[in-house]
Structures are given as C-alpha cells and as structure tokens.
Amino acid sequence: MKFLAYLVSGISLGSIYAIIALGYTMVYGIAKMLNFAHGDVIMVGGYISFLAATNLGLPALLSVLVAMAFCTVLGILIEGLAYRPLRSAPSLAVLITAIGVSYFLQNAALLIFGANPKAYTPVVSGTLKLFDGQLSISYVSIVTVVCCVVIMLALTAFTGKTRMGKAMRACSEDKGAAQLMGINVNRTISLTFAIGSALAAVAGALLCSFSPTLMPTTGSMPGIKAFTAAVFGGIGSIPGAFIGGILLGVIEALSRAYISTQLSNSIVFAVLIIILLVRPAGLMGKRTQEKV
Amino acid sequence: MLKAEDLNVYYGPIHAVKGVSFEVNDGEVVTLIGANGAGKSTSLKTVSGLMRSRGGKIEFMGKSIASTPAHKIVELGIAHVPEGRRIFTSMTVEENLDMGAFTVRGGNIDADKERVFEQFPRLKERRRQIAGTLSGGEQQMLAMGRALMSHPKLLMLDEPSMGLAPILVEQVFDIISALHKAGTTILLVEQNAEMALSIADRAYVMETGRITLSGTGKELAASEEVQKAYLGG
Numbered sequence: 001m002k003f004l005a006y007l008v009s010g011i012s013l014g015s016i017y018a019i020i021a022l023g024y025t026m027v028y029g030i031a032k033m034l035n036f037a038h039g040d041v042i043m044v045g046g047y048i049s050f051l052a053a054t055n056l057g058l059p060a061l062l063s064v065l066v067a068m069a070f071c072t073v074l075g076i077l078i079e080g081l082a083y084r085p086l087r088s089a090p091s092l093a094v095l096i097t098a099i100g101v102s103y104f105l106q107n108a109a110l111l112i113f114g115a116n117p118k119a120y121t122p123v124v125s126g127t128l129k130l131f132d133g134q135l136s137i138s139y140v141s142i143v144t145v146v147c148c149v150v151i152m153l154a155l156t157a158f159t160g161k162t163r164m165g166k167a168m169r170a171c172s173e174d175k176g177a178a179q180l181m182g183i184n185v186n187r188t189i190s191l192t193f194a195i196g197s198a199l200a201a202v203a204g205a206l207l208c209s210f211s212p213t214l215m216p217t218t219g220s221m222p223g224i225k226a227f228t229a230a231v232f233g234g235i236g237s238i239p240g241a242f243i244g245g246i247l248l249g250v251i252e253a254l255s256r257a258y259i260s261t262q263l264s265n266s267i268v269f270a271v272l273i274i275i276l277l278v279r280p281a282g283l284m285g286k287r288t289q290e291k292v
Numbered sequence: 293m294l295k296a297e298d299l300n301v302y303y304g305p306i307h308a309v310k311g312v313s314f315e316v317n318d319g320e321v322v323t324l325i326g327a328n329g330a331g332k333s334t335s336l337k338t339v340s341g342l343m344r345s346r347g348g349k350i351e352f353m354g355k356s357i358a359s360t361p362a363h364k365i366v367e368l369g370i371a372h373v374p375e376g377r378r379i380f381t382s383m384t385v386e387e388n389l390d391m392g393a394f395t396v397r398g399g400n401i402d403a404d405k406e407r408v409f410e411q412f413p414r415l416k417e418r419r420r421q422i423a424g425t426l427s428g429g430e431q432q433m434l435a436m437g438r439a440l441m442s443h444p445k446l447l448m449l450d451e452p453s454m455g456l457a458p459i460l461v462e463q464v465f466d467i468i469s470a471l472h473k474a475g476t477t478i479l480l481v482e483q484n485a486e487m488a489l490s491i492a493d494r495a496y497v498m499e500t501g502r503i504t505l506s507g508t509g510k511e512l513a514a515s516e517e518v519q520k521a522y523l524g525g
Contacts, residue, residue, distance in 0.1 A: 163394070170380050170391050176342055177378040182366035182395035182442065 001134045006257040007250065012141035014249020015148035016210065019203040020226030021233070021241035022155060023196030029172040029236035030192045033091065036098040037078060039223015040105035041197050045071045045204030046214050047113055050120055060123040060205075067201040075197025076190050084186065102220075109216035122209035140209045147202060152242040155195075159238065168192060172236065225252075228272050234282030243283060293318045293477055294339065294370075294446055298348035301334050308334045309345070310501040316446065316479050321472050323480040323488040323509070325522060326498035332481040333375050335498075336448050339479075340372035341365045352446070367395045371444035375451050375481075377435040381424030385415050388423050388434055392441030401441070408437040411467065429460040436467065447471065448479045453487060465491060485522035489513040497522075 020042060027035045045067045052063035082101050086094050124139040159165040170178040171188045179185055207222055208214050225248060233244025251271055256264040279285065294316040301309035309331040316322045324332045337343040339350060341362030350358045357365055366372075371392075380388050389408060393401045409416035412433040418426065423434055432452055439447060449468065453461040465487050472478055472491070482488035489495055492509035497518060505512060512518050 163390075166383070166387055166390060167394060169383060173380050173382055174378050177374060177380065178391070179342065179362040180340060180366060180372050180374060180378075181391045181438075182363045183391070184361075184363045 001131065002257075005135055006253050008135075008137050008141060010250035010253030011246055012144045012249070013210070013253055014229075014246035015144045016203055016207050016222065016245075017226045017229045017248050018148050018242045018245025019151055019199055019206070020222060021230040021245045022151060022238060023199040023203075024227050025230040025233075025235055025237065025241040026155070026168075026192050027196045028230070030168055031079075031083065031189050032172075033083065033094045034098060034227065035083075035193075035196070036095070036223070036227075037101035037105055038196065038200060039219035039221075039226070040102050040109075041071050041074060041078075041200040041219070042204040042207060042223060043109060043214075043216060043219035044074060044105060045201030046120065046208045046218055047109060047118075047204075049123075049201070049205045050118055050208070050214055053121060060121075064123060064202060064205045067205060068198045071197040071201035071204075072194045075193040075200075078197075079190055079193040084189075106216045106220070113216065115216070117213040117215045120208035120212040120214045122212060123205055124209070140206070144206045144210075147206065148242070148245075151199060151202070152238065155238050164188070164191065225268070228269065231282055232272055232275055234285030237282070237284040240282055240284030247283075293353060294479065295351045296335070296339060296348070297350075299335060299338055299345040299350070300347055301331070301338050301343050301345050303334075308501055309338065311348075312498070312501070312503055313348075314496050314503065314506075316477060319472075319475065319477055320493040321468070321478045321480060321491055321509075323482055323492040323495045324498055325482055325485040325488055325495060325512075325518075327521075328483070329500070330498040331501040332498050333450050336372060336450050336479070336481055337374075339365075339448065340370060342372075363395075366442055369443070369445035370448065371439035371442050371446070372448045373435045373439045373450060373452065375454070377431045379423045379426075379431055379434050379438065381422070383423055384420050385423055385426070385434055386419045388438050389415075389441050392438035395442050399443075404441055404443075408440055411440075411470070412437050428455050429457070429463070432456060432460075432464060433467075436464075440471075444476065446477045446479060448481075450481045451483060452480070453482065453484045461487060485518065486513075489518075 024038050048070045049063040049067035052058045052066040053060060058066065078101055082097050083094060086097060122140050124143050127136045127138045129136045159169055167183045167188055170181060170183060171185050175185050226245065229244035229248040230241045232248060233240030248268060252264050252268050255267040259267060297313045299309050299312045312331065312335055324335060326332055334343060338345050341360060345358060349356065352368055352370060357368065380391060389405050393404060414430055415433055415437055426434060452464050456464065461484065468478060469491050480488055489509045489512055495507065495509050495512045496503045497505035497512065505517065
C-alpha cells in the first residue's frame, strides 16, 4: 500500500513536470530555442495567483485564471522584446538571452515580493481516503493529474486538427516554407509562447499547492526538471513531454522513498543520461525517414 | 503581371543578384535559366519576400510588393514552389495541402483538394501518408499541388526537375504545360535549359548574378551561346 502511495505522489508530481514540459517542448518545437525563463514564468504565475487569492480575495479558480492571463501577456512580451530581435542570431545568443530573462524575472520578483517565502493556500484542500484510510490521496493530486491529461489531450487536438495548430507544426518544421504558405511566422511564435506561458501559470498554482512555499526561485528547479522531462520524452513531442514528465515524477518519488532523499535528483538525471545514450532522440523523439 | 526592376540582393557581403530586371506578362511561361549560383533562386526568393532587394522595384499587378511580408505576398496571388520542394515531411499529404490553402478563407478547400488529386492521382492514393515517406517525384507533385491550393495567379517553380528520373521530368513538364493551358502564369527557374526553353514563351539567361541574354524560348534555344553553354551543342 505504501508503494501505491508513493506511486500516486510520483504521478501527481510528474503531472506538474509534464504541464511545464509541454510548454517547454512547444516553444522548442516551434522557435527551436530553449526558453530557460519558462521555469520563472511558473514562479510569476504562482505569485499572481497568490496575490489574486489573498489580496483580492478571489476564489481559487478565478485567481488561477488571472495568473494565466497575466502570464500569457508576459510570455508574449518576453518573446517580442527579448527573443524576436534575435530571430536570425546564432542559437547561443538566444540561449544566453533566455538565461538573462530568467535572472531578470527572479530578481524582479525578489525586488517586488521580497525574499521571504509566502505561504500559498492550495487551490483545493482535503484528501480522499481509500482502503479504510490506508491510502490517502489529496484532492490537489487528483486535480493535477486531471489538469495534465486534459491539457495534453487539448494540445494534441489543437496541433492535430485546427488550422492554427497545423500552422504551428508547419512553422516548427520549416519557417521559410511556412511563410510561403501565407503563415505569419512571428504571430505563430507569439501564440506558442502565449500557450506555453498560460500553462506555466497553471503549473505554478499547482506546484505551490503541493509545496506551499513560494519564493522568487521557486520555478528554477521544477523548470530544469521539466526541461529534463521534455528531453527525456523527446523534445518537440507533445505526448513525449507528457510521458517524460510522469516518468520523471515517478522515478523521483520512488527513488526518494526507497533509495535516498538526497540522491533522488541525481538518480533522475542519471536515468536521463542512460535514456539518451540508448535513444538519443528521447522516448517519443521523431525519427522520420526523409527521402531527398 | 510581374515586373522586377534592378534587384540587388546580398548574402552578407556576397552580392548574389546584381541589378537584375525581368518581367512576366499575364498568361506567359517565363523561364530563368543558368548555372548553379547564377542568382536564379535568389531572384525568386526576392519576389516571394523571403529575401529583400536593396533598392529596385517589384510590382505585382500594378502594386509594389518590395516591402510586403512574405505571408502577405501569397495572399496577393503569388505561389512559390521552392528549391528542394520543402514539403512538410512530418505532416500527411493532405495536411500539406491544407497548409497550401492557409490563405484561402471561406472557399471550398475540399473541392480544391479534389482538383489537385485529379491532376496528381498518386497523391490521392497517398493522402494519409506522411509526406516524408514519398518518393522524390511524389514530393515534387505534392509541392506543386500544395502551391496550387492557394489559387495563385502567378506560380513560381524553382528547379522542379531537380533530382528526378527523366520520365518524371517529362511528367513534371507536362503538368506545367497543362497548368499554363489552364490559364496560370508561370515563372520557372531551371538548370534543365532544354526542357525549360521548350515550353517557355520567353526566357532570361542568368550568369553570376546578372541577366546576360533574353528573348523568346525559341530564339534562345537556337542561339549559339545558349547551345554551347547549356544545351551541349
């Protein structure tokens, strides 16, 4: 029964990673850049939903929506101000800029909200008790897993079926050819950042509901782990980010429970290295054959 | 229909297109021929907005498009089938056609697809196949079909015969002739000068960034210089 409890906590932790990883992977897929500031948008989402709930007294759901709206705008601004001018610059320049944006957001948060952790009120409270109370699952866990699955399915449908979603895939494959189809590449990239950042806000609220201390650095570690999850699953792939996130969460939770709390992160990254040695494109990485 | 005047295009410090002017009249097939690196593809890219000319003019149906963004130029009615086809290899054949119809709003996209399938029956058989798994010839058909989905007034084709077996080259040129007969104006870039001149109303010969000769397809096919340089005569 203990194993089941660890597994459940792993899956719900993994669901958060997966939501973040979905944002990472979409932005990477289309802009071919690693947006290292993504983790910090999570933190901003956390703060905004925190402020909306405590200062404005909004209900949890509404405060998350406010955070999503704020992060959407923030994502579009970051892309437009920091990354768009570098569209034809070497990828290293973009990467360094992303790190710069990350530090900027952290320090701006430090300036505005201070270094003291805030106590975040979980978006849902209470626990579900199963098997005569032997297994308890918090409602936050359930909400998280449900959110993650819904988001993954929605994104899959969006990129697979809709006009804009297909345009996104076209841009991700060949921006020049996409332009020749009449697709506005800049607008499509903005849209991707908007979606990714809105997801980051959701992840922020859920993350803070799990571990209710909110600090300016709250987003960094989950951000890096979600990036790992995205690579793990095959960066650029939506189901890959989902599976990568869940697996990462489960591996982390189980190694924390059965091996060592201190070593759990190392184990997670060791598994990543092994997977990448065996499957360099990640678990679901695209390996299309191309004829020329 | 299309008038390009004094195009000057640079790749960094390299002056790839040097004061090139050409025009395409309504209903014509015009071809730009010349060796590798002569600036033919760059000229096409400049018309479709992927590259920019320093100075000069580009007019399409009386409207300047020299600073119009590429995605708007498609809407105006210029479709560009780029060199190397550049189909979306991870999408299905049908999705590629959907992308071709991106600028078409309120039209009947399914009927347009059927029209393309009539022209390219192979594509119909493979409509749900991932485009990257098509053969080279099929990919060329798809690239052309995709361009036709936007209802172009001017179709620009960049090396449609590249890398294709002779029988497929003939097929591609038959299709170009058929499109022309159906009323599409065509600007064709080719290294296969013989084939290109055989269907062209007019032609320009490019060498190292400049236009060195121009005339009707027949004139150029008969010209000694062209014979020597491009036709192995």
